[in-house]
Amino acid sequence: MSDMKISPFAPEYFPTLPPLAGFTMATAEAGVKYKGRTDLWVLQGQPGTQVAGVFTQNMCPGAPIDWSRKALRIATDGPRLVIVNSGTANVFAGQAGRDAVLETAEGAATVFEAEATSIQLASTGVIGVALDASKLVDQFSKMTLHADGWEAAARAIMTTDTHPKGASATAKIGGTTVTLNGIAKGSGMIAPDMATMLAYVATDANLSQAVLQDLLNAQVGPTFNSITVDSDTSTSDTLLLLASGAAAHQNISHADDPALADFRRALHDVLFDLSQQIVKDGEGISKFVTIKVSGAISDASAHRIGMSVANSPLVKTAIAGEDANWGRIVMAVGKAGEPAERDKLSIWIGPHVLAEGGQPAASYKETDGAAYMKQDEIVIRLDLGLGEGGAVVYTCDLTHSYIDINADYRS
Amino acid sequence: MSDMKISPFAPEYFPTLPPLAGFTMATAEAGVKYKGRTDLWVLQGQPGTQVAGVFTQNMCPGAPIDWSRKALRIATDGPRLVIVNSGTANVFAGQAGRDAVLETAEGAATVFEAEATSIQLASTGVIGVALDASKLVDQFSKMTLHADGWEAAARAIMTTDTHPKGASATAKIGGTTVTLNGIAKGSGMIAPDMATMLAYVATDANLSQAVLQDLLNAQVGPTFNSITVDSDTSTSDTLLLLASGAAAHQNISHADDPALADFRRALHDVLFDLSQQIVKDGEGISKFVTIKVSGAISDASAHRIGMSVANSPLVKTAIAGEDANWGRIVMAVGKAGEPAERDKLSIWIGPHVLAEGGQPAASYKETDGAAYMKQDEIVIRLDLGLGEGGAVVYTCDLTHSYIDINADYRS
Numbered sequence: 001m002s003d004m005k006i007s008p009f010a011p012e013y014f015p016t017l018p019p020l021a022g023f024t025m026a027t028a029e030a031g032v033k034y035k036g037r038t039d040l041w042v043l044q045g046q047p048g049t050q051v052a053g054v055f056t057q058n059m060c061p062g063a064p065i066d067w068s069r070k071a072l073r074i075a076t077d078g079p080r081l082v083i084v085n086s087g088t089a090n091v092f093a094g095q096a097g098r099d100a101v102l103e104t105a106e107g108a109a110t111v112f113e114a115e116a117t118s119i120q121l122a123s124t125g126v127i128g129v130a131l132d133a134s135k136l137v138d139q140f141s142k143m144t145l146h147a148d149g150w151e152a153a154a155r156a157i158m159t160t161d162t163h164p165k166g167a168s169a170t171a172k173i174g175g176t177t178v179t180l181n182g183i184a185k186g187s188g189m190i191a192p193d194m195a196t197m198l199a200y201v202a203t204d205a206n207l208s209q210a211v212l213q214d215l216l217n218a219q220v221g222p223t224f225n226s227i228t229v230d231s232d233t234s235t236s237d238t239l240l241l242l243a244s245g246a247a248a249h250q251n252i253s254h255a256d257d258p259a260l261a262d263f264r265r266a267l268h269d270v271l272f273d274l275s276q277q278i279v280k281d282g283e284g285i286s287k288f289v290t291i292k293v294s295g296a297i298s299d300a301s302a303h304r305i306g307m308s309v310a311n312s313p314l315v316k317t318a319i320a321g322e323d324a325n326w327g328r329i330v331m332a333v334g335k336a337g338e339p340a341e342r343d344k345l346s347i348w349i350g351p352h353v354l355a356e357g358g359q360p361a362a363s364y365k366e367t368d369g370a371a372y373m374k375q376d377e378i379v380i381r382l383d384l385g386l387g388e389g390g391a392v393v394y395t396c397d398l399t400h401s402y403i404d405i406n407a408d409y410r411s
Numbered sequence: 412m413s414d415m416k417i418s419p420f421a422p423e424y425f426p427t428l429p430p431l432a433g434f435t436m437a438t439a440e441a442g443v444k445y446k447g448r449t450d451l452w453v454l455q456g457q458p459g460t461q462v463a464g465v466f467t468q469n470m471c472p473g474a475p476i477d478w479s480r481k482a483l484r485i486a487t488d489g490p491r492l493v494i495v496n497s498g499t500a501n502v503f504a505g506q507a508g509r510d511a512v513l514e515t516a517e518g519a520a521t522v523f524e525a526e527a528t529s530i531q532l533a534s535t536g537v538i539g540v541a542l543d544a545s546k547l548v549d550q551f552s553k554m555t556l557h558a559d560g561w562e563a564a565a566r567a568i569m570t571t572d573t574h575p576k577g578a579s580a581t582a583k584i585g586g587t588t589v590t591l592n593g594i595a596k597g598s599g600m601i602a603p604d605m606a607t608m609l610a611y612v613a614t615d616a617n618l619s620q621a622v623l624q625d626l627l628n629a630q631v632g633p634t635f636n637s638i639t640v641d642s643d644t645s646t647s648d649t650l651l652l653l654a655s656g657a658a659a660h661q662n663i664s665h666a667d668d669p670a671l672a673d674f675r676r677a678l679h680d681v682l683f684d685l686s687q688q689i690v691k692d693g694e695g696i697s698k699f700v701t702i703k704v705s706g707a708i709s710d711a712s713a714h715r716i717g718m719s720v721a722n723s724p725l726v727k728t729a730i731a732g733e734d735a736n737w738g739r740i741v742m743a744v745g746k747a748g749e750p751a752e753r754d755k756l757s758i759w760i761g762p763h764v765l766a767e768g769g770q771p772a773a774s775y776k777e778t779d780g781a782a783y784m785k786q787d788e789i790v791i792r793l794d795l796g797l798g799e800g801g802a803v804v805y806t807c808d809l810t811h812s813y814i815d816i817n818a819d820y821r822s
Contacts, residue, residue, distance in 0.1 A: 060745030060751060060753040061745070126738060128771050232742060317813070318817065331538065331600065357505060359503060359504055359505020406728035406729065
């Protein structure tokens, strides 16, 4: 998508993702669909690498998702592989799609001396076109795996993304420093339900799959599951957390071990950073929007109300038009199907209270709202006045560019 | 909205709505917001007129909705009034909004010799601005009610509508012919939940409120509740059915009386016609889309799956781009949260089967799909292959004009 404008929220540079003990990788041009760019990434974890993951809750998942769900539960003595291609999602491609998954896994298993059934596969791109696995398999034997290459990996898995997405953090477990590296892709069809398009986080920490899975489950709610670009939940969402075990810290048997406090913080930081990069690269974005909900009857209710506002086309177009149209926010709160009382609802944009007690706030001036809405980053705050439930969700506006990208391009 | 393009699906002319025994009406220019056009409609039913209604399920309804819900249950010996203004929705306007409702009802009650508490009120336009009731009350004493004027009424209640919407039908009850006239408005913020923006159906039939309400409840599902423009449920949705009782047919005590068969058919026809006119005047529409769902586990499940497809921005932009992108339809089926099995799902556009058995149909040619998508009216058919549940929903595409209308105009 060389003619696509870079998101105004793209980071100035790709962050430093240092080599991680226990992991090697490579990318290649397999020519699945795109020409002149990489579209294949192979990540190898050393024997004993533990893998946790969450996948799309869409009821029509892709063949790679079916395969990878099973592969999570396979124990193996050999290396642990992740194979990702862009250009086709290999979703709803019937037997040809299932055959392609098997051929890819077996081809990789032979070259990289891994167990096929333990390999994590992911494909991203157009739905309904089977992957030509031979294009990937042909590359495997030509690839040399290195400890470095995270930015190249982030580029290889892009589709409509306007820039590669990465994040890194370090944490202490006991006295030992471990590192987490994460990459992600995603720009449209983003309303993750358990995970987003594709995101991979690797660490040299020495943690079991059970601990990793618990950590991941606890963090996915306030990060990937709190962003939405267009309310459309992908068929391919995958978030993996891999741990090579190369770090020599103390033994950890539970996700709630106090020694993991700093690691939990670092994992949250990486997941949050990646999920923010995805929504900030939302298709056609001109404004980044944070919606903070408080006073709901529960956190879950607050989340659904926030998502109802974040997904409302009328709210999103008003923001694109720099219109502090809080009437549409009232509408979106009221249609969420959650407890709400008109006369207890308060609404702010940035520092300005717009509405309270079932009417426009006496102190509010339209000129204040108009000035605030010219900012690139908009914060909407809602208080339901009913209870203690809160949530924060993140979205973007709905612009002409979203229509251009999705009416003119089969993604 | 004089600069707004007329919907390509607008009827060529407004249908003939004949005078109805027992009803008189008038319109006026009250100057609530618009200049040089009517914005006020008064409808009067003779003493004994029965009224049934359904209102928005939005949890933040307008003050006129609160008032009118109560007014439905008031019995009165005097005439029955409906007062509608455009230009402001009088929603979320606090005490000033409630005061405006009372002032309007009391003003009308004095002039038209009705009981204030039995008057049906509705306001449509921007949210968050209180109605200046004096502008309406000033007009009441200047208005002369006539038996004719349905088209003028349909024009007076328009906001972003590009044309007035009306429908008429006759039905036999026993040997007596009765007439039903209906008008409606609505173009954006259309995802009715019990009713749509504003719709009024009047008849000279002699039916009790209980019978009218049962008839209305039975018909609102497959008509107004089966359309969506933008997934946003208004705070002002109102659908009223009024019967003057002027016709001299036999006594009817139940909605399921066999003598009402033809009336039920006529009521369905009028409601269906009006609801179709609303979605076909959807903001920015370039294509009208019918989504037929079969094989779901229940009718309710089929309806939710149809709505998930109808509200998907990615499906709607693909249709705008004339792209038979059935992969996005698969995605939207799968995200609906309803039972679905990828490998049992079949998808057609028009006569062409696109996908079946979890893969693209062998017979499908992209050129067939591309040719079909150039049509103005698109039919998408889905079979879940799970059960007997079915539903049909109606929507429009998502175009640049929708963004123009809603990013540039505070509606």
